[in-house]
Amino acid sequence: MPSPQPAAPAAPAAPRPAGGTPSLSGTEASRRLLAPERDARPLTLWGSSSMSSEGGASATPLAVRIHEHLALAAAPAVVHGYGVGATRSPHTLLMRGLDTPHLHRTDDPVTEPGRIPVSLGSGLTPSGRLRIPGDVAGVPGILDGSEGTWLFVPDDPSATVSEGIFRSALAAIAEGSRQVLWMGKNNIRDVEGVLEDTQRMWDAAADPSQDTLVLGQWPTPRDPIGSETADAVAAVNEEQQRRYGEHFLDLGGLLTSEEGLSCPPLAPLRLLEQATTQRALEKQIVPSGLRAPDDIHLNGWGNLAVSWAIVGRMRELRWL
Structure with missing residues (x-):
């Protein structure tokens, strides 16, 4: 038996182009994570309880928070989440x-030192657990509406104010940021007001034609077809679709259509095979399989579908 022979030397490789190989290792997401862009633009989320993913801890094994999914998708960009439950669109403008x-x-009597009872000249009343950093006449502090009345809480407990213009510190954080708006559901019957407030937020972006994504409202069991709120939701969604085009995302259509309910995140649920889903579609409301127990928020599955749709649209807009 002949003795083993050493393998023939490999043929010399063809010289590589001066620019290196055109192929890249890993996925686009992994390359972005390991070699982040230094100038990645931040993303700011504005709105009420849907934007804060209230209800997202129900139905799914783990809580699904929209801002967390967007933070992963947009990394290394910073994502600021300013959704506050129970707020109305004028509160978003204030923030x-x-x-x-x-x-x-x-x-009103001062119940605790450093907590100054105040009112706003605009007449806006507080709602939800709203606490806004800012300043009054150069005194920094927090405008706190979380207890049902307005309080100004200076950073320095010994400071005091009697009156002055309140300016939110969040304006500086949002400067130059792209933004996602999901605002106005809590005052949706004021169709013109919601449209105007959303437009003001749109116009405030650095590049209004490119820097904002407006999310459409979705109908709850309180908004069945023919109800006043259903008509208001439809009117707002229709007008915003007309105004903003591809920068409007029709979440109502996603969550109340056969195509939307069969999207990849929801396909394993087989919602369309359930009688409760068919009854919901007849009323043109979001099916119970996507609603939290309070029936006015999305559960984890609903938030997962919304997150999937937002990320998809952000890719189409080349934000990602």
């Missing part, structure tokens, strides 16, 4: 710094 109301100290 964004587009409204700068005159603040007056009231005669």
Whole structure:
């Protein structure tokens, strides 16, 4: 038996182009994670409880929070989540710094040192657990509406204010950011007001034609076809679709259509085979399989579908 012979030397490789090989290792997402772009633009999320993913801890094994999914998709860009439950569209303008109301100290008794009872000259009343960093007459602090009345809480407990213009510090954070808007559901019957407030947020972007994605409202069991709120939701969605085109994402259509309910995140649920889903579609409301127990928020599955749709549209807009 002949002894083993050493393998023949490999043929010399063809010289590589001066620019290196055109193929890249890994996926686009992994390359972005390991070699982040230094100038990645931040993303700011504005709105109420749907934007804060209230209800997202129900139905799924793990809670599904929209801002967390967007943070992963947009990495290394910073994602600021400013969704506050129960707020109305004027509260979003106040948070964004587009409204700068005159603040007056009231005669209400001070219950705790450093917590000054105030009112806003705009007449806007607080709602939800709203706490906005900002300043009054150069005094930094927090405008706190979480207890049902307005309080100004200076950063320095010894400081005091009697009146002045309140300016939100969130305006500086949002400067130059792209933004996602899901605002106005809590005052949706004021169709013109919601449209105007959303337009002001749109116009405040650095590049209004490119920097904003507006999310459409979805109908709950309180908004069945023919109801006043259903008509208002439809009117707002229709007008925003007309105004913003590809920068409007029709989530109502996603969550109340056979095509939407068969999208990849929801396909394993086989929603269309369930009688409750068919009854919901007859009423043109979101099926119970995607609703939280309170029936006014999305559960984890609903938030997963919304996150999937937002990421998809952001890719189409070349934000990602």
